[in-house]
Amino acid sequence: MKMETITLSDENYYSNEADWQFMSVSQLKNFLECEAAELSKLKGDWEADSDKKPLLVGNYVHSYFESPEAHEAFKVENKEKMFSTKKPHGLLKDFQIAEQMIARLKGESAFQQLYQGEKEVILTGELFGVEWKGK
Numbered sequence: 001m002k003m004e005t006i007t008l009s010d011e012n013y014y015s016n017e018a019d020w021q022f023m024s025v026s027q028l029k030n031f032l033e034c035e036a037a038e039l040s041k042l043k044g045d046w047e048a049d050s051d052k053k054p055l056l057v058g059n060y061v062h063s064y065f066e067s068p069e070a071h072e073a074f075k076v077e078n079k080e081k082m083f084s085t086k087k088p089h090g091l092l093k094d095f096q097i098a099e100q101m102i103a104r105l106k107g108e109s110a111f112q113q114l115y116q117g118e119k120e121v122i123l124t125g126e127l128f129g130v131e132w133k134g135k
Contacts, residue, residue, distance in 0.1 A: 008122045008133055016044065022124060022133035053094055056081060060098045065105070066119040 005021055012018050019027060019042055030038040040046035056078060063074035075082065082095050091099065105111050123134045 005131070008124060010120075010122075013122060013133070013135070016042065018133065022131050024133050053081075057094050057098045060095060061101050061105075062120065064102050065115060070120075 006012060006017060008018055008022070027038065030041070037046065037048070041048065060071075060074060060078075060082070063071040082092060083089055084092055090096075105115075120135050125132055
């Protein structure tokens with residue numbers, strides 16, 4: 001019995017259901033590293049012990065360039081992971097570095113020329129008989 005293909009959205013793009021139906025570059029890399037681990041992750045039998053902070057920092061930078069609204073929503077959604085609970089209550093060091101990354105990218109004319117148009121658009125398509133997703 002074949003599953004009905006879901007329509008990808010920002011809300012379900014990173015979901016397990018989407019990962020079952022669409023291949024992604026990250027998923028392919030994980031399969032190439034260890035097929036058993038990636039399949040166990042898909043089945044929900046195992047979760048990697050990985051530091052999620054680098055992904056969060058990357059998404060912080062991406063959200064800034066996506067739109068002011070996306071960046072603000074990202075900060076609100078993740079504030080407990082980004083700000084120190086100790087005084088002074090500022091951005092954690094990793095996110096201070098992300099701010100430096102944003103400033104550097106804003107000052108790079110080559111980046112500004114290349115990074116135009118609609119941002120973080122979900123794309124799907126078939127490659128080599130496999131349905132893929134990307135942003």
